[in-house]
Amino acid sequence: MTDNKLMVLPDVQSSADRRNIPIRRVGVKGIRTPILVKSQSGAQHTVADVEMYVSLPADKKGTHMSRFWTLLGGINKPFAPQMMVEVMQEMLASLKSDGGYIRLAFPFFMEKSAPVSHLQSTMDYDVVLTAECADGKITVTQEVIAPVTSLCPCSKEISKYGAHNQRSHVSITAELETNFPIEKQIEMIESCASCQVWGLLKRSDEKYVTEHAYENPKFVEDLVRDVAIRCQDEPAILAFTVEAENFESIHNHSAFASLHFDKRQTAE
Template identity: 55%
Template sequence: MTIPDVQSSRDKRNMPINRVGVKDLHFPVRIQSADGIQHTTAKLNMAVFLPAELKGTHMSRFVALMEEHDAPLCAAGLRRLTETMLARLDAPAGTIEAAFAFFRKKTAPVSGITSLMDYHVTLACDMDGDTARHSLRVLVPVTSLCPCSKQISQYGAHNQRSHVTVQLDCVEAVEIEEVIDLVEQQASCQLYGLLKRPDEKFVTERAYENPKFVEDMVRDIALSLQSDPRIGRFAVESENFESIHNHSAYARIVSD
């Protein structure tokens, strides 16, 4: 008995579909980091261009591709995976986006105790023919301390945890750790998973000595990104979860 291939049948509406595929596919992956391979779980969006004359794509092939995939994910690896997807689905264009938790071992500034910090990362590759567009998105949690509060207060200054998000269109590969380092260097102070009392004293005083408005952080980060020839278009934003208000402070810069 021959089973009909409905997806490959002809469609008469003369309407191509820019992207069709699977969304929010959760899958275990290996990530290539500066410290070696780490295991995590990715949320994947995978889609291809569908010509007007075809009724549908073969959804199972996206999942089958990930079942077969064994190489660590990085910019070059994601491009190869995208190329394989296009060949498997006989598509001229398509995209793969992988969002995952990225972990980094950090050393406390005084005690030297080590702990893990997690960061939210998204790698993406969008291909059209032989042209590939790579993007990297990293969310980095940091501390910011208000310069105005420090200036006008007799005792202390209010500070808050901030989420800084950097989105890059990469001409050449940029490592995840490089983005994290850049953001943490421009914050009032970086965060740690585990601190002892001497470390708490250090990070509190470090933030106090390095006050930053939300505007300061995005400007300082944008200036560093602007000077990197590996980076094309970029966006940087910061949301400061205010400790003295029931709202956040927010700033965003998008490159020309």
């Protein structure tokens, strides 16, 4: 006969802690899992690196780590900014916490048509969705990093012919109050570059890319300022950070620029 008392296992995590030290973030990281992401063409399958944390009161020994996995495994809808709010609310309720942080980093794929030959190829972009709850408020950001071409205005001006150019990474980290298409953020970046980049190009496309970049020289400062103007024109974006890194072709270092703008601080 089994002793029922032996079947009752102690819940150590829920026990009291006398050290009286609160913990800002405790949870799980290093999770890699398949997810669905909202796109303009429907739900896209991808793989995300996930971090999930809650705050822990000073008098509580630990949190229930398995509940993060349970929550994540039960999600069957595409992730988007508003979905991040729902997941945050469910996580806080499940773990009985008033503060939390969720981060999903994943590749996002788009089919692009070459500028002249219209040859189709796939481009990948890095995207990070984050949600943070502090003081009863949930803040959601959507970061998109896009590779582009930048051509140096100074090199063009001082050279008899040609100008050095390089690949650049430009990012928009946007605080959003509603869903905002990832594809739109990508377009905002690419439209401000000397030229876009493509996965596959024919010779006629290479000619276009070379000449288009030459006619649109951009310093790293130009990139962040031009992208910032596009962000200011988007009502869904409450605040944003724009960063650009030029992987210099004539130096063994990068050129970098960053700016932050919060529309609420300038509102009358």
